[in-house]
Amino acid sequence: MNPLRNLARHPVRTALALAGIAVTTAMLLDMVLLAGGIERSFAQLLLGRGYQVRVSPRGTLPFDTEATIPGARGIAATMRRDPAVEAVAPIVGSSIHARRGDSLVTLFGYGIDPAAQALYQVTAGADLAPGDSAGLLLSAPAARVLAAAIGDTVVLVSRLDPQMAVAGSSRTVVVRGVVRWLYDARDQASVGTLVPVMQELAAFRAEDRVSAFAVRVTGDADSAAARLRAALPSLEINSVGAMVLRFRERLTYFRQLSLILGTISLGVTVLLVGTLLTITVNERRGEIATLRAIGVARGTIVRAVMLEGGALTTLGGGLGVLLGLATAEQLDRILTSFPGLPAAISFFVPDARSLALAAAVLVITGIVAGAYPAWLAARAPIAETLRTEAT
Amino acid sequence: MLLPTTTLLLLTLAGVPVQAAPQAATPALPIALERRLAERLGARVGDTLAVGREAGAPEGRAVVTAIYEPAADPSVITRRDLHARFHLPDFTALLGAPDRVDRFGVGLAPGVPPDSAARELNRIAFGFQASPSAEIASESSQTFRVVSRFHDAIAIISVVASAIFLLCIMLLKVEERRRDAAVMRFTGIRRRTIFAALLLEAVLVAALGSAMGVGLALVAGAATNAYYQRFFDTTLIFSAVTPGILRFSVLLSLGLGLGAGALAAWRLVRTRPLVLWGRE
Numbered sequence: 001m002n003p004l005r006n007l008a009r010h011p012v013r014t015a016l017a018l019a020g021i022a023v024t025t026a027m028l029l030d031m032v033l034l035a036g037g038i039e040r041s042f043a044q045l046l047l048g049r050g051y052q053v054r055v056s057p058r059g060t061l062p063f064d065t066e067a068t069i070p071g072a073r074g075i076a077a078t079m080r081r082d083p084a085v086e087a088v089a090p091i092v093g094s095s096i097h098a099r100r101g102d103s104l105v106t107l108f109g110y111g112i113d114p115a116a117q118a119l120y121q122v123t124a125g126a127d128l129a130p131g132d133s134a135g136l137l138l139s140a141p142a143a144r145v146l147a148a149a150i151g152d153t154v155v156l157v158s159r160l161d162p163q164m165a166v167a168g169s170s171r172t173v174v175v176r177g178v179v180r181w182l183y184d185a186r187d188q189a190s191v192g193t194l195v196p197v198m199q200e201l202a203a204f205r206a207e208d209r210v211s212a213f214a215v216r217v218t219g220d221a222d223s224a225a226a227r228l229r230a231a232l233p234s235l236e237i238n239s240v241g242a243m244v245l246r247f248r249e250r251l252t253y254f255r256q257l258s259l260i261l262g263t264i265s266l267g268v269t270v271l272l273v274g275t276l277l278t279i280t281v282n283e284r285r286g287e288i289a290t291l292r293a294i295g296v297a298r299g300t301i302v303r304a305v306m307l308e309g310g311a312l313t314t315l316g317g318g319l320g321v322l323l324g325l326a327t328a329e330q331l332d333r334i335l336t337s338f339p340g341l342p343a344a345i346s347f348f349v350p351d352a353r354s355l356a357l358a359a360a361v362l363v364i365t366g367i368v369a370g371a372y373p374a375w376l377a378a379r380a381p382i383a384e385t386l387r388t389e390a391t
Numbered sequence: 392m393l394l395p396t397t398t399l400l401l402l403t404l405a406g407v408p409v410q411a412a413p414q415a416a417t418p419a420l421p422i423a424l425e426r427r428l429a430e431r432l433g434a435r436v437g438d439t440l441a442v443g444r445e446a447g448a449p450e451g452r453a454v455v456t457a458i459y460e461p462a463a464d465p466s467v468i469t470r471r472d473l474h475a476r477f478h479l480p481d482f483t484a485l486l487g488a489p490d491r492v493d494r495f496g497v498g499l500a501p502g503v504p505p506d507s508a509a510r511e512l513n514r515i516a517f518g519f520q521a522s523p524s525a526e527i528a529s530e531s532s533q534t535f536r537v538v539s540r541f542h543d544a545i546a547i548i549s550v551v552a553s554a555i556f557l558l559c560i561m562l563l564k565v566e567e568r569r570r571d572a573a574v575m576r577f578t579g580i581r582r583r584t585i586f587a588a589l590l591l592e593a594v595l596v597a598a599l600g601s602a603m604g605v606g607l608a609l610v611a612g613a614a615t616n617a618y619y620q621r622f623f624d625t626t627l628i629f630s631a632v633t634p635g636i637l638r639f640s641v642l643l644s645l646g647l648g649l650g651a652g653a654l655a656a657w658r659l660v661r662t663r664p665l666v667l668w669g670r671e
Binding site: 059129282 | 446470471518519534537541551559560563
């Protein structure tokens with residue numbers, strides 16, 4: 001009753017069953033990765049620079065709308081008074097333009113405070129120095145569309161007046177460095193200046209408006225967010241954990257899809273393994289009855305049939321994990337082409353816990369699928385079966 | 392022609408908080424509320440609301456003149472934004488940006504191609520960009536194209552899994568008939584007849600399974616629509632079991648059933664009867 005030898009007796013059906021289990025395992029794995037992957041990826045992105053709290057206009061998430069927060073300095077000072085607050089990073093976001101020859105290039109402009117920033121990593125050149133109001137940071141796509149390099153001069157303009165054909169605001173800046181903006185979509189051309197410079201370009205200066213704040217705190221971020229909410233009730237203040245929960249609501253579709261398809265995959269695996277083992281057991285009724293007749297215990301027969309199910313599932317599952325990781329990469333490539341999605345976001349994030357969960361569920365499924373055939377094998381009447389087989 | 396500035400614009404209320412307000416002497420702006428927003432606020436036609444740019448800082452009053460059901464829009468369904476409509480001058484004044492708009496809709500004279508009109512406008516454009524509606528529609532539908540590609544990829548995996556499952560089951564189903572086939576061979580029934588009988592059985596099983604699958608798909612589709620329409624409070628269709636999909640699925644399962652049945656039956660009739668009976 002060697003499970004592997006039994007499987008090898010019927011190479012065609014075993015191969016088909018393994019292929020079926022491999023594909024359903026791949027589907028199951030992909031759905032497990034999809035169910036939690038984007039949330040993990042989103043949380044990693046938000047915590048990338050160590051800022052655990054986000055502040056945005058009431059009723060919005062950061063950069064979800066064009067709404068802004070007035071009186072930024074006063075709000076930042078209020079937040080800094082909380083003993084748990086380590087750093088407050090004001091962020092301005094606005095659509096601006098840059099001159100390139102006779103034409104204008106549309107860019108996304110960030111206003112940042114280099115002493116406390118949660119938005120970028122410098123990849124070449126230097127960061128802006130505090131007070132460097134003539135400095136500019138470029139993303140690689142912005143450097144490409146502007147044909148600008150470190151040390152080059154760029155003229156930023158904004159508030160274009162179509163009737164007078166003049167720019168309401170203009171600023172000449174020098175490229176200090178090339179950065180990777182963490183929340184940018186692929187090929188998004190973005191630039192960054194100090195907050196006051198971008199406020200001026202976006203006409204936010206008079207009311208000292210910013211788009212959002214990122215706040216770094218010590219200790220429990222949820223408690224700190226609750227205290228800040230109490231101090232500033234007109235703002236939306238969320239810890240990264242709370243934002244991930246709100247983000248989850250928008251991803252209901254993907255979570256439910258992964259649950260449904262994962263369940264169907266498991267169902268198909270149970271049917272496949274169960275049917276195969278049932279027919280195998282029926283074919284071997286004589287052999288099983290003979291074993292019982294010579295004294296082999298029922299438990300041994302049951303264990304052997306269930307082990308066969310486990311072996312089938314383990315082999316097929318092993319192939320399925322490889323197939324699943326390959327298909328997850330392809331599916332991720334499709335979903336990350338959503339317009340406007342930050343390039344750092346992934347939908348399918350492999351992690352040890354997901355892989356272990358999928359493997360455990362699968363092996364248990366295989367063993368459970370073998371339960372009915374094993375029961376059939378154990379309860380077969382010995383004498384009647386032997387008589388039937390002999391005729 | 393340009394759409395008149397009094398055209399009602401659909402604008403998100405994010406950043407324009409609305410709350411119930413006591414009566415005051417200043418004239419109230421007319422406002423139309425989306426049904427869900429009206430329900431959220433408990434507002435009815437004739438009620439007066441306080442409106443403003445910042446939360447907790449009302450800057451004016453608005454009287455509800457209409458409650459409307461917005462057109463179902465799949466592109467914003469997961470955002471669950473709530474909308475209200477103001478007359479354009481009222482809204483720009485409320486935002487503190489009079490005579491400033493986000494976009495214009497331009498109606499062209501009959502026979503003027505949108506592409507060339509947009510090109511001409513862009514030639515003289517400063518601070519704006521003109522795009523044909525078809526181009527905007529194409530860009531807006533990019534999200535759905537991505538979702539559609541994802542569904543296609545998932546469908547391919549599902550079809551492969553189903554096909555293998557079906558092949559496996561049909562093979563097992565026919566192999567289960569080894570002894571019957573042996574008896575038929577012993578009694579002199581021709582191989583061709585046995586092959587046809589096994590094939591017919593495979594086709595019947597595949598047809599019955601297909602019919603059950605169609606029924607299951609229709610029930611699952613109806614359940615999906617009922618659940619998500621309730622979940623998102625919308626009339627959008629989430630699952631559409633089209634005749635094309637049904638045709639493809641049924642033909643695929645019948646084809647696979649037939650193929651697998653034929654393969655298994657062929658293997659069976661080529662095997663000697665005593666081997667089938669288990670005596671060799």
